[in-house]
Amino acid sequence: MKDLILGAFQTMNPNGTIGASWRVPGNTDVRYLDLDHWTGLGKRLEEGGFDFLFFADSYGYPMIDGEVIPTALTDAMYIPMADPITVVSAVAAATERLGIVVTSSTTVERPASVARRYGTLDHFTRGRIGWNIVTGAAQASSAELFGEPMIAHDERYAQAEDHLAICLGLWEGSWDDDALVEDADAGVYARPDGVRAVRYAGRHLSSRGVFGIPPSPQRSPLLLQAGTSVAGRDFAARYAEVIFIGGGDADLIRDQIVDIRRRAEAAGRGADALRFLVGAHFVAAATTEEAEHKRAEMVALATLEQAATTYAWVTGIDLTALPLDEPMPDLRTEQGQSSVDRFMDPASGRRKTVRQVLEEYRDNGINGTVFVGDGPGIADQVAAFVDQTDADGFLVQPHVTPQTYDDFVDWVAPALRVAGMLPTDVRPGVTLRDRLLGAGSRLPASHPAAALRRVRSAV
Template sequence: MTKQIRFNAFDMNCVAHQSSGMWRHPDDQSWRYKEISYWTELAKLLESGSFDGIFIADVLGTYDVYGGSNEAAIRHGAQVPVNDPVLLISAMAAVTENLGFGVTAGTAYEHPYPFARRMSTLDHLTNGRVGWNVVTGYLPSAARNMGHDDQLEHDQRYDVADEYLEVLYKLWEGSWEDDAVIRDRESGVFTDPAKVHEIGHYGEHFTVPGIHIAEPSPQRTPVIYQAGASPRGIAFAAGNAEAIFVAAPTKAVLKGTVAKIRDALEAAGRDRNSAKVYTLLTIITDETSEKAYAKHADYLQYASEEGALVFMSGWMGIDLSQYDLDEPIGNVKSNAIQSAVSNFQSANEDGKEWTVRDIAKLGAIGGLGPLIVGSAVEIADQLQEWVAETDVDGFNLAYAITPGTFEDIVTFVIPELRKRGAYPEGYAPGTLRNKLHGRGDRLPAEHHGARFTVGQPVQA
């Protein structure tokens, strides 16, 4: 049986997102990121192609690792300026019925109590179509602007995130019983106080004694997305994640990463396929191969390799301006995205070491993930090869230009995949969680968060 391929759209409330320099292309509309109409039009386009969702990244600082300054980031528009992702969701939900929304928010700089209400509000307003991409942070500039000398060490950030999630699960799952809201006009009782419980959390990092201030939403806990592929990140994902985003420059690297994730899920007492794994990819396509390659050549005229190195330096936590362009990065230690470094310490597709020049060329269009170019048939062949060889579930699709890249995928690639029985014809019913996994709207019993459900004995 042909495996169904899943798509997410990868975007950010900024200019050009991961393809620095592409904002200069005459067909790119990312400069409209400040307009609600940009986001509502994009949401309707993605739903027409049965995308699982739109995954909106975010940062709270500038990329200032490259050259020890944020000047290059500001000059190239490399994720600065950037606006809040959360405020986009309601508008997109109002013009769609099925599209999911994965919103990025960090565990480092906002207390979990107000964040719990914000996500419950979105889950209500979207009728259960919201997911939360849990990030622990990687930019030192964000830490400084939030009053810290630097961010915590990589694994310590996950220690904080563990407790952050525990607080949220207690609020979302353990505070209100399903039938607490009774709306009894005759008695005048809106909510039965006996069915609303204080969570009594007193931990190392957070103290939250009271109740969740919002009533239970359709999913209670939003779908948990996670994007860490380091050993500590995978351990965190094994207990929490229901959709996992990875970035791998080659099939060999991706195959190993997916296998580690599946093993970790199983070790955590969950099914090996209880989290959908999406890998970052950029597609350039057209009605013929010749037109697709001509389009790629056109795009390359606008791509900025220096802008790519600004991003790569931030993601890797390494100032790549200190290296010769033909120098391999070698055995360095990262306090940023560790998997981004380890990916480039393995061999590339040619069996050679990755040089700084290679990294710049890879990242110029699409960021950390690979770029594939071709006709719909050629693209579909390659997508099926990636899935067959790596066991990945789908693709988190970055753009070269927007919405053009997504329009081309909807117009050319999805019909070809559907002809092969390799892409969904539409959406499953219910919430985002049920659309992804087909097991209902709430957390499954084996999920870490389900231990905090009302009526369950809370485990340490």
Template sequence: MAEPWKIGMFQCAGLMGSWKLPENRSTQFLDLGHWIRMAQQLEDAGVDFLFFADDYGYPVVDDGIPATAIRGGVQFPKGDPTMILPAVAAVTSRLGLVTTLSTQVELPAMVARKMSTLDNLTGGRIGWNIVTGAGQNASARLFGRALTDHDKRYEIADDHVDLSLKLWEGCWDDGALLGDREGGVYADPEGVREIAHEGPHFRSNGVLQVPPGPQRTPVLFQAGASAPGRALAAKYAEAVFLAAEVDALTAQIADIRRLADANGRDGSAISCLIAGTFVVAETTEEAERIRARQTATKSLDDAAAQYAFFTGLDLSKMDPDRPLDPSAGLTQTGRTNVERFLGPDAPTVREILEEFQANSVMGKPFVGTPAEVVDQAAEVLARTGANGFLVQPDHTGTFDSFVELVMPELRRRGLAGHQEEGETLRERLTGGSAHLAPSHPGAAYRRTTALV
């Protein structure tokens, strides 16, 4: 039997790219029924998880949010996906649920409490996407903070995750929760302890009050392809989200796995998921028509606003017929989408805008019939060594075409429909235990944290 693809589905609690099309339903992002219907559809289809991206950012140009972003719905507006997760958990039983919490905004104890509560509520189906945050310039303005240096954000993230792992793995022993009504002992004091952490950015002497869920630590995802991002992924991530052209993806995946091996982990066990846009229809011609309609909904001004969100750079003020100024790489908002457009074969600013108009940050789509898009996607996996895809919404803002057309083709080829056994997201995604692998740095904190 062929190795099954890992399949996650990408959403944010806000408008999605083709919202201007009449059939697009992402304008319902504050309608709970919209998310309930989607989650039930995805569970029935047998995908691995539904992922919600999240951030506090928005495009900033000339020291403020541009009218283009507000008018065009560019990375704006959006809600809080953590408020959606319990509702969709209640109407599903196997679908994994993953969300982003930023290490720049959420303190470690806050992340540990939220994720542990969700792990219990979902029966062990929760995952945390570790990011330092998107739209950093806007987020810093919103919270009244100075913009933190890009590389320092990853130093903070490392310390943040280290403390979070101590709280999840070190505070409660297995079997410490007794619930003994007759004896009057809810938890064994010998099995519950405060942890001590003195890191470069965070301190803690305290206990996580939430008893451990089935996974203890949520499945750890990471999205960030800069050098510091890859290093963080190699140290902690169990799955990584990536978006780039094939050659860049191949190099990034190889580097993450090499660094993981150097950290004493099994790099091949990290699931690498590529952002995949599937424009699919019963005929190639119809798929191409859908693709053209999607592209036509976004102007070059929209593309410039979106680029400003990811990088803090205003391309509309640069010479459209010259490449991006290399000094632009000094931006502290985001590096990946600057670095990808530098070098000896760098595109012009106009070409960058056209790329963002057509593809945003997700790379070129797979376009065609079900058989054609699966062939295209399979070639990318073979070339890059990736394990599957983080599927982007279709022109409806949902995954209707993927579920109705692509999933049957994947099942026909033995590439879907036989997920790993297990009750938790970690078991089904990794094929291993519900808990962190022994080689993961977080596993060292379990039952070994000294009493304070």
């Protein structure tokens, strides 16, 4: 059995990931605008043995026909959502080992600013920062907010490629490792011949210039990716080191992992250069009955309106306008087609009704995988799931913070350790990349970024 990687899923929003859990007494996510909430949670996760705290993020909110969906506001679904990059330094100062992974969209952000932000944070965190690269959920409302036309789905990935190439060029290609000399006697802070301009000219984005920050422990942050459309998988296979997978169904997850690994090998990257983490709910307690009771309480709080709001957030499609008990029709969206395709399988003739899709979103959330039981029971389910999917770990999704994580630490983690699925000691390595991939702090030679290190041009 392999040692699983554990991330704690969060958004800077009052809810967990199923229903309107902000209403559950004791849910500290309602304090998402208090810095103490995040530093306290960071410490707790580090003590509990989590590898990293992950912040999902999006500027987009649930919108139909140009208007925010009222349920989104009454139930705090995806709005409000604060900017997670702002808490990284505070969490880093409160912790020693915990990785911190933040989502930034290549569609709305500009590469030189992303490079500078994550480059700075790699210093402040001493090599514990990761970037979840997304082309963005909820694109329609996000594009309107930025006053830009919505870019078509696959074009967003083409743009992501330009975006990442510029970032990688700045991180990897601009400064030599020994360019920073800080020699006060000689009056030389940095050697001009060790710093060079990096050029990139792409179809969507171009850049020429010197990076403003000397090399950090990882140089490039750990590169994570979420998005499982064909274009998304192809992008992940070539660039990502850790890939987030959702979808619920174990066979679907296995197929996606096999496909991305195959694409990665075709791109010249070693099969073990990538790790796959599945977004999942763990409903754990001292006994199976207690856990099932907790699960029932959790589902009872969630409604079909909330499910429709979530579906609209990821796809832009209003399922409430369709007949509930008819099979899902063919739907096309430029927003998140993989979330639509997940419920459509014309090949097998299996097609869920609109109501079934909504019920599934209501009960299981966007990512779909749920484990319920006492510690040993969940450890058995996890072992079978990992066996079937070849997943390398999980993003533990909160229902109620910190209870979900505490339950995981109290009931699930000990059973996983007994079953040989979690390390018994702190993972070795100083940086996030080294801890999770075990091959040093910098991107490996098999990554396309390695070629950028050889790019040289006069300033």
